[in-house]
Amino acid sequence: MSSTTTRPGTRAGTAATTGTVAVVAHRRKTLGGGLDELRATLVSAGVARLLWYEVPKSRKAPKKVRRALEKGAELIFVWGGDGMVQRCADTLAGSDAVMAILPAGTANLFAANLGIPGDLTEAVRIGLHGRRRRLDLGRLNGEHFAVMAGAGFDGDLIREADRKLKGRLGRVAYVWTGLRHVRGELVRTRIRVDGADWFDGEASCVLFGNVGTITGGVPAFDDARPDDGALEIGVSTADGAIDWARTLGRMATGHSADSPFVRITRGRKVKVRFAAPKTYELDGGARARTKRLKVKVVPAALTVCCPEADS
Numbered sequence: 012m013s014s015t016t017t018r019p020g021t022r023a024g025t026a027a028t029t030g031t032v033a034v035v036a037h038r039r040k041t042l043g044g045g046l047d048e049l050r051a052t053l054v055s056a057g058v059a060r061l062l063w064y065e066v067p068k069s070r071k072a073p074k075k076v077r078r079a080l081e082k083g084a085e086l087i088f089v090w091g092g093d094g095m096v097q098r099c100a101d102t103l104a105g106s107d108a109v110m111a112i113l114p115a116g117t118a119n120l121f122a123a124n125l126g127i128p129g130d131l132t133e134a135v136r137i138g139l140h141g142r143r144r145r146l147d148l149g150r151l152n153g154e155h156f157a158v159m160a161g162a163g164f165d166g167d168l169i170r171e172a173d174r175k176l177k178g179r180l181g182r183v184a185y186v187w188t189g190l191r192h193v194r195g196e197l198v199r200t201r202i203r204v205d206g207a208d209w210f211d212g213e214a215s216c217v218l219f220g221n222v223g224t225i226t227g228g229v230p231a232f233d234d235a236r237p238d239d240g241a242l243e244i245g246v247s248t249a250d251g252a253i254d255w256a257r258t259l260g261r262m263a264t265g266h267s268a269d270s271p272f273v274r275i276t277r278g279r280k281v282k283v284r285f286a287a288p289k290t291y292e293l294d295g296g297a298r299a300r301t302k303r304l305k306v307k308v309v310p311a312a313l314t315v316c317c318p319e320a321d322s
């Protein structure tokens with residue numbers, strides 16, 4: 012298999028890989044001059060073997076990723092937001108292929124946490140010539156996530172958040188939407204972390220973070236790193252609009268650990284049991300309601316193209 016690592020002395024206009032490159036794109040997402048500019052940029056950079064797939068919805072992306080892998084793709088550019096990245100990362104987990112992110116969605120939290128800018132030319136350059144980092148993923152009920160997952164208030168908030176409002180106001184939209192739709196529903200919740208009891212009581216939300224900045228651009232987990240072999244775990248006991256206003260306000264300013272309604276720890280394997288079904292989400296995508304969550308970190312699960320480390 013041809014190497015996809017950056018070659019010393021590679022010229023700026025020459026692709027760093029001689030292998031097969033694939034693009035898996037959400038055609039409804041936009042970045043720079045669009046997909047036409049992306050194709051032209053890759054060809055101009057010297058990519059000779061290019062596979063091209065477009066999908067109308069992120070849930071159709073895994074089939075295209077599998078097809079790209081079957082055809083020998085070594086570097087896969089993913090065009091879209093966190094939902095698209097999550098679907099592709101779930102399929103690529105454990106493979107030798109490298110993922111390059113082109114942040115074309117309304118929420119691009121994984122890219123932002125990695126320092127990948129919303130500039131098409133620079134994002135392509137990072138994909139072709141950037142540092143290859145082996146990063147952790149989380150896995151919840153059998154599905155991988157890159158940024159975060161959660162259940163309870165967080166899942167309901169994701170389902171309710173208006174996309175236009177989110178795109179215009181970012182993290183403020185999530186605070187606003189959350190306060191408008193909060194139900195104050197506390198449910199008996201039991202959480203075991205790495206085989207030991209950690210929480211047993213009434214809770215309204217459970218979160219798992221692989222990176223520091225999560226849904227809505229909220230800096231919830233200050234110490235999180237996507238390559239430390241662990242996940243951040245948070246539980247909230249906020250009850251009602253007043254409690255949640257205080258909790259979300261502190262999260263939005265980066266002081267979630269200071270909230271009297273939040274507990275945070277770190278672990279590798281987590282089991283959660285709810286007394287009543289809760290909606291859960293992965294990387295901003297709502298899933299079904301469930302009474303059980305089984306979560307674990309998958310160390311070094313995915314290789315991602317990232318900016319060079321600061322000198």
